[in-house]
Amino acid sequence: MKRSSFLLLIAAAVFLFPATSGAILYIDINAPGGKRMPVALPTFVTVSGDPKIAAVMPKVISDDLGMTALFEVIPSEAYLEKILPSHFNRTPLSFPDWKMIGAEAVVIGKVEGRGDRITVEMRLYDSTMGNMMAGRRYTGPPRQVRMIAHKFANEILYAFTGVRGIFDTEIAFSATPGRGKNKEIYVVGLDGQDPRPITSNRSFNLFPRWSPDGDSLAYTSFRTGVPVIYMRSLQDGSERALVKFGTTKSPGCFSSGGDSLYASVSQEGNSDIYRVRVRDSSAERVVGGYGIEVSPSISPDGKKIAFVSNRGGSPQIYVRDIDSLSGERRVSYAGGYSTSPSWSPDGGNRIAFTSQSGGRFSIYTVNANGSDQRLLASGDGDCTDPSYSPDGRYVVYSFQKKGYSELRIISADGRWGKRLFSGFSGIGSPAWSPRR
C-alpha cells in the first residue's frame, strides 16, 4: 500500500515535472515586479450582432490585466493565427503559432448578438499544454458587454493566481452634469466608460456609500430642500429616508453586516458620529465631543473606527475602539488638515486619508496604530477622498485643479495608476463598491 502510493507520487512527479518549467502557469500575485506573463488577446469573433463589441471586449480585458502589473498583452500585429468560430467547436488553436510569438496563454472570445441579448463565450488557453484554463459563456444585455469582459478578466486572474479579481466592481461618485449647479450620483465600472446616473433630481446629491451587499447606496440629498440621508436600492430604484434628525448629515460607511449605517449628523452646529439602525432608523451616538466629528470608516473586524475630528484645533484622523472609550489615538501627522479616512478592507489595517501640505492636498496612508505613514498620491492639483478597493490593492480618489476634476485609481503600493473618469465637473466623493 505504502509502496503503491509512493509509486503514484513518483508518476505524478514525472508527469508534472515539465509543468514546473512553464506548463502549469502560475503567478504569485503578491510578487509584482517580476517577469510579466505574456498573453495574447486577439479580436473576438463576431458570429452575429454589433461587430464593435468584438474589439471592445479584448481592450477591457487588456486594461484590467494591466492593473495588476502581472501580465503583458502581446500586440495584435504579431499574431499569426486568425480566430474562427470553429475554434469554439472542434478545431484546436495552432498553439505553436502562439508559442512562437511568445504567448504563454491565449484568450479567445466569440460574440453572438440577438436583439437585446448578447452571448459571449471566452476561453483562456495555456499555449504550451494546449489545455483550457478557464471557459465561460455569458448572456446579458448589450449594455453590459464591458461588465462581461470584466468578469472574464476576473476568471483569468483567478486561473493564474488563485486570487479573485475585483475587475467587475464599480465606483459610485457625485458630480455636476453639464453646466448645472446640481450634483448627481453616478456609478461607473473600472473601464471608466459610460457612467450611469443613479439620481436625477437636479438638487445636491452627495456622499454615496455602498451597502455591504452592493445592492444599495446611502447618500445625502437636498432633494426636498433640506439634507436627508436616503437609502436607495439599485435593484428596483426604491428609496427611503434613513436619517432625518439634525441639520447637516453625511453617511460614512455601513457595518459589515449591513444592519447599521455609521453617519455624521450635526445638531446645533456640533457634528457627531452616530450608528443608525437600517431597520428602524434608531440612532446611538458613537463618537461625540465639542469639535467637528465626521467621516467614520470602520475596520474590517468591526471593532475600530477611524474618523475626523478637529478637537485638537485642526481636522485630523483619529482611531479608537467603537464600543469603549479606550484606545483613542491620533494617527495623521502629515499636515495641518487631514480628512476623509478609508480603512483598508483587506485586514492589513492601513488607513488612507487626505492631507494638506505645501498648499496642496495629497493622499497618504498610515497604519491604524499611527506608524509608517506614507505619501501615496499627489499631483499638480488636489488629490482628495480616497476609497479602498474591496481587496485593498487599489485606491480611488478624486483629483481637482482649478475647476477641472477627474477620478483616479492608484495601486496601494503606488506603482501603478490611471485616470478612471473625467468629463463632468465637481467630481468627488468616490466610493468603491464591494465585491460582486
Added chain:
Amino acid sequence: MGKGRGWKICLAILAVCTMVFAFGCSKKQAVKSTDTSGTAGAPAGAPSQGKEGVVTETLKPEAGTTAPSGGTSGTQVASAAEAAAGIAATEEKASPFQDVHFDFDKSSIRDDAKQSLSAVAAYLKNNRNARVQIEGHCDERGTSEYNMALGDRRAESVRKYLASLGVQTGVLSTVSYGKEKPLDPGHNEDAWAKNRRAHFVVK
C-alpha cells in the same frame, strides 16, 4: 551524504510535487464547481466540448438601470413642491443683508462681520413675523464632508451671535451647503475669501 539525506531530498521533492498536484486540482475544481450554475441561457449551438468545462452564466440586471432613464424613480416620489425646493437649494438666493465672512477652517465671528449681524438683528426685532435662514458656506479647499460640517458650524455660530444680540432663536434656522455653492467660481484666495461665508435668506 548517507542514505538518510538522499531520502530527505526525495521526500522534499515529493512534497513539492504533491503541493503542485493539489494546486492544479483545486484550480480545476474551482472552475468546475460552478459548472452547475445553470445552462438555461445556453444557445442552441452550445459547444460540443462540454467536457472542457465552459461555464454558462446569465448576468443579473445591471444595478441602477431598472429605473426609466432621467426619471425620478423610486417608491417615494417627491412632491412637486419638494422637488422645486430641492432644485432651489442649488441656486443663490438674493439677500437684503451682507454676507459675513470667515477665516479658513474657522467658524468664529470676525469683527468685520458685526455690522452686518447688527443689521440682521435689528431687522428681526422690528419684524416679529419674519423668519431668516442662515446658510453656512465654505471655500473649495478640503473635502466635501468636512466642509459640510464646517458650514453647519459657521451658520450655528452666526445663530448664537444673533441670539446674543437679543434675537429669538425660534425665528432663525440654519443650513449648510459646505463647498457646494460657491458665490465666486474662481480658484484663488480672493474667491475663497468670498466663499467662506454665512448668507441670510429672509423667508
